[in-house]
Every structure is written in C-alpha cells, then in structure tokens.
Amino acid sequence: MSFLETKSLTRRFGGLTAVDKVDFRLDPGEIRAVIGPNGAGKTTLVSMICGRVAPSDGAIQFDGVDITHLPPWERVARGIVYTFQITSVFRNLSCFENVALAAQRALTLGKAPWHAIDRATLAASVSSALERVELHERHETPAANLPYGHQRLLEVAMSLALKPKLLVLDEPTQGLSEAEITNFCKLVREIAADATILLIEHNMDVVMELAQRITVMNNGAILAEGTPAEITANAAVQQAYLGA
Ligand SMILES: Nc1ncnc2c1ncn2[C@@H]1O[C@H](COP(=O)(O)OP(=O)(O)OP(=O)(O)O)[C@@H](O)[C@H]1O
Ligand SMILES: [Mg+2]
Structure with a gap:
C-alpha cells in the first residue's frame, strides 16, 4: 500500500469536472512535483487531499487510513500540512x-x-x-x-x-527572486529528510532540480508520470505544457 493513494478521485464544479477519476500514488520520502497548465486541476487535487475541498467521488487513503471524509484538522493531526497558493500569514x-x-x-x-x-x-x-x-x-x-x-x-x-509527514506546497516560489528560489530549493531538500513533499510548481528549473518524480496534469486528469528525464522526453507533455 502507498503512503498516499487516491482512487478515482473526482471533483465537479457545476458542469465542470476539475479533477476527473484521478488515481494518484505517492511513496514516503519522495519529493513529487505536480505540473500542468493553468486550470489543469492541480490545486483542486491537493485541496481534496488536504480536506479543503470535498470530493464529488472517489477515495483517499493516507498512511493506511481512509481519510476521504475526515475534516481538515484531523488530517493535519495525521500529518498532512498545506501551504496556500496565496500567502496567508x-x-x-x-x-x-x-x-x-x-x-x-x-x-x-x-x-x-x-x-x-x-x-x-x-x-x-x-x-x-x-x-x-x-x-x-x-x-x-x-x-x-x-x-x-x-x-x-x-x-x-x-x-x-x-510537524508534517506530508507537506503540500502550492506554487511556493511564485514571486520569489532568483536568490530566494535557490535558498528555497535548499530548504525543501532539508525538509524532505523527514517529510514527503508534494510540490505544485510552474517554475520548471525548480521542478527539475527538486523532483524525483513528476506528475503532469491536464484537463483534470493525469497525462503522464515519470522521472524528470522521462517527462522532458514525453511528446504529449511537450505539446500540452512545455510548449515545445
Ligand atoms: N471553487 C471553485 N468553483 C468553481 N470552479 C472552480 C473552483 N475551483 C477551481 N475551479 C475550476 O476548476 C478548474 C481547475 O482549477 P485548479 O485551481 O484546480 O487548477 P490549477 O491546475 O491549480 O491551475 P493554476 O495553475 O492556475 O493554479 C479550473 O477550471 C477552475 O476554474
Ligand atoms: Mg493552482
């Protein structure tokens, strides 16, 4: 069993399916990046994992427990911690x-x-x-x-x-300077020594530098998954996102 596993996880907003039957797995100790174009469903996916958004369908398991219907604070107590896309101090x-x-x-x-x-x-x-x-x-x-x-x-x-076991970072480097981004990457690697990291990131330099594996989302679904080298070489990914 995985550390984190979603099964057919789905979220609809009215007529729009933001996340569509996503099966996502994460191993403990990993630094995983989730990339994809604007509106791909990245924030919605991690929001369901953290309990900020309720799934329309599907299930989420964390650390061997079904957390699909747990309120956010109980997920925090189990070690799922989230930083918002917008600064919230x-x-x-x-x-x-x-x-x-x-x-x-x-x-x-x-x-x-x-x-x-x-x-x-x-x-x-x-x-x-x-x-x-x-x-x-x-x-x-x-x-x-x-x-x-x-x-x-x-x-x-x-x-x-x-005290996160799983730290979810949604576009953490947005608005940071080059020097701040370098320091931030170093910090993430230090944190990864005792936590699993799920990182939504648009800056491909940061993704390539930090991620062991990359999940690419497009139109609410997982388009591809693999090592940075595999993702860079993937033609469908290049077309949907990398703009090559
Ligand atoms: N609360 C909401 N109500 C209605 N539609 C929503 C809501 N949240 C997200 N959506 C829609 O769901 C889709 C996925 O949005 P989401 O924020 O998950 O994308 P994203 O991949 O995080 O995009 P970005 O890279 O711009 O942050 C978009 O079409 C968005 O407009
Ligand atoms: Mg987002």
Whole structure:
C-alpha cells in the first residue's frame, strides 16, 4: 500500500469536472512535483487531499487510513500540512506569534481543549521552526514588515511547526527572486529528510532540480508520470505544457 493513494478521485464544479477519476500514488520520502497548465486541476487535487475541498467521488487513503471524509484538522493531526497558493500569514502578528499559533495547534491537536501547553515547549518548537527557515533573528518583526519572500518562508515555518509527514506546497516560489528560489530549493531538500513533499510548481528549473518524480496534469486528469528525464522526453507533455 502507498503512503498516499487516491482512487478515482473526482471533483465537479457545476458542469465542470476539475479533477476527473484521478488515481494518484505517492511513496514516503519522495519529493513529487505536480505540473500542468493553468486550470489543469492541480490545486483542486491537493485541496481534496488536504480536506479543503470535498470530493464529488472517489477515495483517499493516507498512511493506511481512509481519510476521504475526515475534516481538515484531523488530517493535519495525521500529518498532512498545506501551504496556500496565496500567502496567508497574519500580517499584524510577529513572526514568533504566527508560528506560535501553528505550533500551539500541533501541540494541542487530539488533546482536551483545556490541555495546558507548557510555554517553554511552545517557545522551543517555534524557535526551531523559525531557525529552519533562517528567520530566527526576526522573532519580533510583524509579518507585514517582512519582504514578500520572507513571508513565504514564514509560512513554511508555520507548516513545519505542525510537524508534517506530508507537506503540500502550492506554487511556493511564485514571486520569489532568483536568490530566494535557490535558498528555497535548499530548504525543501532539508525538509524532505523527514517529510514527503508534494510540490505544485510552474517554475520548471525548480521542478527539475527538486523532483524525483513528476506528475503532469491536464484537463483534470493525469497525462503522464515519470522521472524528470522521462517527462522532458514525453511528446504529449511537450505539446500540452512545455510548449515545445
Ligand atoms: N471553487 C471553485 N468553483 C468553481 N470552479 C472552480 C473552483 N475551483 C477551481 N475551479 C475550476 O476548476 C478548474 C481547475 O482549477 P485548479 O485551481 O484546480 O487548477 P490549477 O491546475 O491549480 O491551475 P493554476 O495553475 O492556475 O493554479 C479550473 O477550471 C477552475 O476554474
Ligand atoms: Mg493552482
């Protein structure tokens, strides 16, 4: 059995089928990229995996459990963590407070609501997440005062505080500079040492650099899947997406 497996997963929006009977499998420890033209269904597919969008049909298994109908927070508790396509930090809160909110959730999930969190444990967890994205010197800085690239890193720190087994990143490098993208790739490789990564990405340099395998979506279905070399050589993929 796979780490993550969707069976005939489908999502319709009115007359439009955004994701059409998708069988998708992911092995533990993998860095997988999902690519495809705008509107291919990438965000909808991962949104169903994370529980933000309910499937119209089909099933999702994660870590041996059927999670098809679990609410998003129960998926987070099982280790499925998602960063949004659009930056979603709390602008008026400091970096520390942003990550603390996420860490607090990680530390209290599955516990009684009155469960007291030890402040030292929380602070250690927040500091370690901020250190991993190299924002530890900006603890007190309000998120709104960070440059855009650092806001995205703050988002990653918030995800790390949730202790992901599967980290889903939806277009994380959008709007980043070349130098920030290089650092980001290094960070993703570090995170992959103890998490599986599912990365939606339009920047093909990033895809080729990070992904062990690539899934290509088109019109709500999987068009091709393979190693970066196989995908680059695939004629159907070139026609649908790579624009060759
Ligand atoms: N909430 C929604 N209501 C109606 N239609 C939607 C909704 N979400 C997505 N869609 C439609 O479903 C299709 C797939 O959208 P989706 O966002 O999954 O594509 P994508 O591959 O992530 O595209 P992009 O690369 O632009 O982010 C599109 O035609 C989109 O307009
Ligand atoms: Mg999308």
